[in-house]
Amino acid sequence: MTEAPRHGMPGPTPDLPTPSEQQAGATSFGDLIAEVSRDISTLMRQEVELAKAELKQTAKQTGKGAGLFGGAGVAGFLALMFLSIAVWWALGYLMGNAWSAVIVAVVWGIVAAVLYFTGKKEFEEVEGIPQTVDTVKQIPDALKRNEENR
Numbered sequence: 001m002t003e004a005p006r007h008g009m010p011g012p013t014p015d016l017p018t019p020s021e022q023q024a025g026a027t028s029f030g031d032l033i034a035e036v037s038r039d040i041s042t043l044m045r046q047e048v049e050l051a052k053a054e055l056k057q058t059a060k061q062t063g064k065g066a067g068l069f070g071g072a073g074v075a076g077f078l079a080l081m082f083l084s085i086a087v088w089w090a091l092g093y094l095m096g097n098a099w100s101a102v103i104v105a106v107v108w109g110i111v112a113a114v115l116y117f118t119g120k121k122e123f124e125e126v127e128g129i130p131q132t133v134d135t136v137k138q139i140p141d142a143l144k145r146n147e148e149n150r
Helices: 019-026 029-094 097-124 130-137 139-143
Strands: none
Touching (some): 029 097, 029 130
C-alpha cells in the first residue's frame, strides 16, 4: 500500500491505528463503557449548568419588561387621573370643555402607547436559552465516531 517517494517527497504511509484505536485496543470493554458513561454524565451536568445560567438571565430580562409594563400602567393611571383634570380644566377656558377633554385624552393615549411599546421591546429582546439549545443539538454528533478514528 506504500508508494515509492518521488523526488525526496515521502509517500503515503500504510494504515496505522489512530491513538484512539490504540487506546481502545489496550483498554477493557468495561473501562471504555465507564469512561463513556463518565463523559456523558459530565456533559449533561455542564448542559444543566448552562441552562440554569441562561434561564437566570432570561428571567432577569423578563422581570425588567414586566416592571416596565407595571410602571406604564401605574404612571398612565395616575397621570390620566390628576393631570388630565388639570389640563382639561385649563383648556376649558380657551375652548369648550368637550374639545379640551378630547385633546387631553389624545395626549395621554400617546404617553401610554410609548410606555407600552418600550415594555414590548424589552420582551422581544428576551432570547431564551439559545446557547444551551445549540450545544444540546451537538450531543448526537459528539457520540458519533470522531474524525480522528475515520
